[in-house]
Amino acid sequence: MNDAKRRLNPSIFDSRWLPLSKTRKHLEFIIENYLKGKGDKVLADFGCGDMPYKPILSPFVSNYIGLDLKENKLADIHISPEGKIQLEENSVDIILSTQVLEHVEDPAGYLDESFRVLKNNGQLVISTHGYWIYHPTPFDYWRWTSSGLQKVLKKAGYEIEYFKGILSRPAVGLLLIQDSLIFKIPKFLIPLIAFPFQIMMFLIDKILASQKSRDSDAAIYIAVCKAVKNQH
Numbered sequence: 001m002n003d004a005k006r007r008l009n010p011s012i013f014d015s016r017w018l019p020l021s022k023t024r025k026h027l028e029f030i031i032e033n034y035l036k037g038k039g040d041k042v043l044a045d046f047g048c049g050d051m052p053y054k055p056i057l058s059p060f061v062s063n064y065i066g067l068d069l070k071e072n073k074l075a076d077i078h079i080s081p082e083g084k085i086q087l088e089e090n091s092v093d094i095i096l097s098t099q100v101l102e103h104v105e106d107p108a109g110y111l112d113e114s115f116r117v118l119k120n121n122g123q124l125v126i127s128t129h130g131y132w133i134y135h136p137t138p139f140d141y142w143r144w145t146s147s148g149l150q151k152v153l154k155k156a157g158y159e160i161e162y163f164k165g166i167l168s169r170p171a172v173g174l175l176l177i178q179d180s181l182i183f184k185i186p187k188f189l190i191p192l193i194a195f196p197f198q199i200m201m202f203l204i205d206k207i208l209a210s211q212k213s214r215d216s217d218a219a220i221y222i223a224v225c226k227a228v229k230n231q232h
Helices: 003-008 017-035 054-060 107-117 146-155 169-182 187-208 211-216
Strands: 042-046 063-068 092-098 118-129 158-168 218-227
Touching: 003 017, 017 054, 017 092, 017 118, 017 158, 017 169, 017 187, 017 218, 042 054, 042 107, 054 063, 092 107, 107 118, 107 146, 118 146, 118 158, 146 158, 146 211, 146 218, 158 169, 158 187, 158 211, 169 187, 169 218, 211 218
Parallel strands: 042 063, 042 092, 092 118
Antiparallel strands: 118 218, 158 218
């Protein structure tokens, strides 16, 4: 299974089944409650990779643009090494950024460039990590607390409309143990370990954690932010 299909439809035998499936559910909620039914929209997927969420987002926008470095041949527009986008100011309705911010050398510059191309009251849909293992692709620079992430978003000029945590601290503890066990075993054995751990993570996340606790302390944070330009 390629990475795009894995992110969109993860197998329960996948070591990332729970966080990936929960991320998709949050995105579907965001589509239904924040993006759907608002006329023609231009969406730019900033750091698009293989655009895993395009199938569920493209029906609700008129133009889906993949933005990434020149190494990504799937991107519609290549950004400069400094992270500059070849798009005009106030030209985009929605910026999508899923699991990108932790890999960006200059997060403030990335958020400022997103803000620049967004229209007034345009939306940034962003997810990034709280707790997570080191995963350079090719770099991995940052982790955030919930308050730290909200602070950098607000500093960039965004008004936070929706902010949720995905995967609670007890579940993350199991995730880290799982990853330690599968780190050096043959790939064909990974599902034998991943399946029971994903089930245990699902149960412990459901039983021991509330959404309020996840919102303050989680593996992944996802947010919808409005670019309020008349105050910036």
